[in-house]
Amino acid sequence: MAAPMNSVGKTSADRLQANCTSFQKKTRSKLISIPGTRPSVQNGQLLVSTGVTSLDYLLGGGLAVGTVLLIEEDRFDSYSRMILKYFLAEGVVCQHELFVATAQDNPDEILQELPAPILDDVAVPKPVEQPRPTGEPQDSLDAMTIAWRYQNLPKVQSALASSSRFGHYYDVSKTMEAEIRQAAKCHRFYLPDHITPSSAAHSARVESYSALLKSLQEVIHREGFDLATPMSKSRNILRVGLHSLGSALWGDDLCCHDKPRHSHALTTFLYGLRALLRSSLSVAVVTLPSHLIQDRALMGNITRLCDNAIALESFKGSERETNPLYKDYHGLLFVRQVPHLNCLARQLPDHKDLAFKLKRKQFTIERLHLPPDLSDTASRVSRGEPVGVASACGSGASGTKNLDF
Amino acid sequence: MLSELLQGIESGGFLIIRDSCSYSGRDLLKSFITAALNREEVIHVLCFDVSEEELKDGLKPSDTQRLHIHNAYSDPLGWTGHPNFTAQQFSLEDLTNLVKQTSHPKPAVLVIDSLSWILRHKTPPAVCQTLQQLRKGGAVRAVIGLLHTDMHQRGTVGSVCHLATSLISVAPGVKGKEAVARVTKRSKSGKVMQDEEIFCIAEDFTVTILSKASHAEHKTNSTEEEQADPTANLTFNLRLSDSELEAKQKLTLPFVFSKEKKTALLHPGPGSGRILYEPDANDDYDQEDPDDDLDV
Numbered sequence: 001m002a003a004p005m006n007s008v009g010k011t012s013a014d015r016l017q018a019n020c021t022s023f024q025k026k027t028r029s030k031l032i033s034i035p036g037t038r039p040s041v042q043n044g045q046l047l048v049s050t051g052v053t054s055l056d057y058l059l060g061g062g063l064a065v066g067t068v069l070l071i072e073e074d075r076f077d078s079y080s081r082m083i084l085k086y087f088l089a090e091g092v093v094c095q096h097e098l099f100v101a102t103a104q105d106n107p108d109e110i111l112q113e114l115p116a117p118i119l120d121d122v123a124v125p126k127p128v129e130q131p132r133p134t135g136e137p138q139d140s141l142d143a144m145t146i147a148w149r150y151q152n153l154p155k156v157q158s159a160l161a162s163s164s165r166f167g168h169y170y171d172v173s174k175t176m177e178a179e180i181r182q183a184a185k186c187h188r189f190y191l192p193d194h195i196t197p198s199s200a201a202h203s204a205r206v207e208s209y210s211a212l213l214k215s216l217q218e219v220i221h222r223e224g225f226d227l228a229t230p231m232s233k234s235r236n237i238l239r240v241g242l243h244s245l246g247s248a249l250w251g252d253d254l255c256c257h258d259k260p261r262h263s264h265a266l267t268t269f270l271y272g273l274r275a276l277l278r279s280s281l282s283v284a285v286v287t288l289p290s291h292l293i294q295d296r297a298l299m300g301n302i303t304r305l306c307d308n309a310i311a312l313e314s315f316k317g318s319e320r321e322t323n324p325l326y327k328d329y330h331g332l333l334f335v336r337q338v339p340h341l342n343c344l345a346r347q348l349p350d351h352k353d354l355a356f357k358l359k360r361k362q363f364t365i366e367r368l369h370l371p372p373d374l375s376d377t378a379s380r381v382s383r384g385e386p387v388g389v390a391s392a393c394g395s396g397a398s399g400t401k402n403l404d405f
Numbered sequence: 406m407l408s409e410l411l412q413g414i415e416s417g418g419f420l421i422i423r424d425s426c427s428y429s430g431r432d433l434l435k436s437f438i439t440a441a442l443n444r445e446e447v448i449h450v451l452c453f454d455v456s457e458e459e460l461k462d463g464l465k466p467s468d469t470q471r472l473h474i475h476n477a478y479s480d481p482l483g484w485t486g487h488p489n490f491t492a493q494q495f496s497l498e499d500l501t502n503l504v505k506q507t508s509h510p511k512p513a514v515l516v517i518d519s520l521s522w523i524l525r526h527k528t529p530p531a532v533c534q535t536l537q538q539l540r541k542g543g544a545v546r547a548v549i550g551l552l553h554t555d556m557h558q559r560g561t562v563g564s565v566c567h568l569a570t571s572l573i574s575v576a577p578g579v580k581g582k583e584a585v586a587r588v589t590k591r592s593k594s595g596k597v598m599q600d601e602e603i604f605c606i607a608e609d610f611t612v613t614i615l616s617k618a619s620h621a622e623h624k625t626n627s628t629e630e631e632q633a634d635p636t637a638n639l640t641f642n643l644r645l646s647d648s649e650l651e652a653k654q655k656l657t658l659p660f661v662f663s664k665e666k667k668t669a670l671l672h673p674g675p676g677s678g679r680i681l682y683e684p685d686a687n688d689d690y691d692q693e694d695p696d697d698d699l700d701v
Contacts, residue, residue, distance in 0.1 A: 248533035248564040256529035
């Protein structure tokens, strides 16, 4: 009659946030409880939220502490910057410490642009399968005459959501208030302050990455994130945000030349970063202008060295902008890699065709599905193929008509 | 959007004009210089590609007091003992000193003709860092550069253009003196605006925007194809008249319930089968410790 013990324990832990049961499993908790984190239901890793709940779902519940998330930037660096800001804002709200490193703009500029959290937590997006209120049954019943039992079910399950909410929601139109922001401790690394450009130009190696790594290591050690200090002090998580690593402003010619001279500088840095993160309570988000890197093998190396990797492709400025298939979305999202930490298999998302949309109160990532009715003139676009190719084959639309079957 | 850019670049802005060998962007660059001179701005030009006379050709002589041309054309690498301006001098300190030499109260606009020359003699990361510091430093108000895209690798062009706040790519137009400009503008808030315009440049370097280029040529072809209507030209009637439509809607189908029964089935009311359970002591069952007597 009673459910088996493990599942009861797990569901109660998830439901504790809603406080609908007073059941407490009697265990000795070996996991450190830090605000803003929760253990993963799959492998027990400590997870933090990225600030975007749909992205948390794609990465298997959240970002595991001690891992790196690589974001391949879109062409104009608008949405990757937005995700970085969500990540840092989530850190402020959960009272974690922040470490921001940039070469292009001052870190303070990014910190001033953080979105404001919606603190009363009312803005939960209502899932479509909620029953309509009983005050208006007429409208809903008139919708379907024959299949009326399916009325209240959603037409397509497109939004990605898990049962328990983990992160917070943010309002992009407002910036975070100064009091909330200043309550969080923030370490900054602005490259021109640390490296004088004249010395960098004459050096044979890329000095900026080693300076960044040293600075990060020093912060981790000084603030006690590396578990060297005894257990009495309360623990916290360090969120590291590295903006536009690998671009020319870091002194690296990875993006400039087809055969870069210092091709190992960034990969060595990522290796050292991952080693540093694994031995401390920190999590990193790195954005990289991958559209400028011409060497795909190097890009593959960089992806392997980071644990989680996603790529963003925005429709702005590309020929896909006018495709009717994409009119609701702002861009495509590709999950390049998901880690397998302390287990054998990865938890890849089921759906490979994902598209994102930045709304005022939410950054949603949804499955892209083909609409059922396609007339002759609309062309089916497979993933990765630009629309223009299909029409270039023949003369105008007659070419697509012949190819479409 | 091209005309807005001609009317003024915001402070801290970086404009790049990308051209290729099929259409030179120097005329557009000179129209930017002319427009800025008409706005009473001080301009410093680093002249690598063409000689000073050729650059001044066509500009009004009365404006030349505010126009300072640094001749890097005659000796860009410093082979004679006393060069005017060399490619190696493209660094923050040298440029700041250069601009400060002509002491004007307002910060100047720096025009670089062309960036390609500098990119061939200095590494792209160094050039990018210098340009970024020039923008942020405040020694110059704005930077305008000309870049020949076919002289560099794609990554180099991409890296330099990644820094730009406004980007104009020019290409030859369909008819004689016209050219197509693709303008991309990034604002401070992160919003990106794009536009494509056809323009032509007059003798005195004023730009007339002719029209917006139409992308829709291949789209209109596809919409021209008429949908064939399959219900036409049949020997039987597939359409309904109005009275037939009414009769159809009045027909009650079997297994169609009344509205009350439907609502009752769709929205189960309270008390129709909810299980209320309060967990008691027997549920506190730990499988690893069934007798509850381990003391760990």
